[in-house]
Amino acid sequence: MISSSLRLARTSMLALFLAAGALAAPVMAQDAVPAAEAPAAEAAPVAPETVVATVGGAPITEADLSFAAEDLTQELSQMPEEQRKPFLLRVLIDMKVMAKAGQDEGMAETPLFQQRLAYLKDRALRRAYFADTIANSVTEEAVRAEYDKFVADFVPADEIRASHILVPTEEEANAVKTALDGGADFATLAKEKSIDPGAANGGDLGFFGPGMMVAPFEAAAFALTDVGQVSAPVQSQFGWHVIKLEEKRQSSAPAFEQVASQLQQQLLMATFDKTVARLMDGVAIDIPDAALKAAVDSQTETDAAGATAQ
Structure with a gap:
């Protein structure tokens, strides 16, 4: 961050x-228009x-x-x-x-306007250089190469799929657990008793990994070892939960399409940092105000540390 x-x-x-739109997202194969659906003739680009x-x-x-x-x-x-x-x-x-x-x-002849004009020229040149030299270098091939590195370094984590029944009090949670131990259907009981918005689908929470749920709930859910096992009631800030383990699996790397935009932005910023560092090499910078210079130097160090940490 x-x-x-x-x-x-x-x-x-x-x-x-x-x-x-100066930097388009990588074009995915499935984004292409099938030949049968392609228009007969595309409109000519406007000059x-x-x-x-x-x-x-x-x-x-x-x-x-x-x-x-x-x-x-x-x-x-x-x-x-x-x-x-x-x-x-x-x-x-x-x-x-x-x-x-x-x-x-006569406003164009004033010294202040000339200063503003010089600033706007520099801004326009910076924008053009960014687009032509930096943004254009971040191709789909480069992003896919970053994705290949990401996949190679990906470490799978334990994920579970669980359902829960959420009730306001411990007494109600104990009654739910007793009913389940007696053979009651979990999904049916969730629809009847749970105050969670997901009760309509039997309390199914889908798959989740460590750090995605509140701590007491997560600890109780990951403590379940066998599919179909039901936890003892556990309290969180939302109420009392009774949790059922539905499935266990190892996480897998997300598809390219899911992370392409994020990888593209990271690669773009890395390219930006390297380019600026190269352009700054050997450039003399003088800031007469000592306090301002110290603040700029500190900000530059923080910026460099942030770039290294990515």
């Missing part, structure tokens, strides 16, 4: 690219220089729409897809009109 605020800020670029509108003679292009989409990812995620392009175009029209007004009033 990365807690450094600096590292979180650096990963915001990753979030931007993932959300804006970035295609003009979608003019405002006072100034063009707005498809490229402009994509740039705006990068800046407005959060807003776009909250609206239907068919509304996004009109929304972006409306924003760009407003931008053109207000930019022209600012230009006419």
